[in-house]
Amino acid sequence: MEIDYIALFVADVARSLVFYRDVLGFSFEEPAKPDGAEGYSGKLKIGIYDRSWLPKLFGDRGKQIINGNPFLLSMSVDNLDQVYQKILDLDLDFEIDIIAAPAVMPWGQRLLFLSDPDGNILEIVQSQ
Secondary structure (H helix, E strand, O other), X not given: OEEEEEEEXXXXXXXXXXXXXXXXXXXXXXXXXXXXXXXXXXXXXXXXXXXXXXXXXXXXXXXXXXXXXXXXXXXXXXXXXXXXXXXXHOOOOOOOEEEEEEEEOOOOOEEEEEEOOOOOEEXXXXXX
C-alpha cells in the first residue's frame, strides 16, 4: 500500500491555493474552482477542497463537528476486497471505524472509507 493522494478540506480554497502553489511550490495546472483545486507535489497528487465537500462525501458523518484541520489520506491497492477483508479480520485492542464499505462512487472509482484511531479520514482506492 502506498499514499497516492492527499485531500485537504479548508475554509478558504483561494487562500489555500496561494499557500500550496505560491509558498510551497506545488503545481496546479487546471484553474481552481470555487469549491476546490487539484495539483501535484512531485508525483503526489493533492486536492484542496472547501469543507462543504465533507457531507457530499460522507453523508451525515460529514456533518459532525470538525476539530482541528480535517484532511483525507488516500491510498491505492490492487485488490480492495482483499484489503477490506483483512481489515475486518484484524484482532486489535481497538475497533477500526469503517465509514463506508467498498463502493463505486458516482465518478467511477471504487473506494473504502475508514478512520484512524484519532478520527482522521482514510480512503483506500481500487487501482485502475
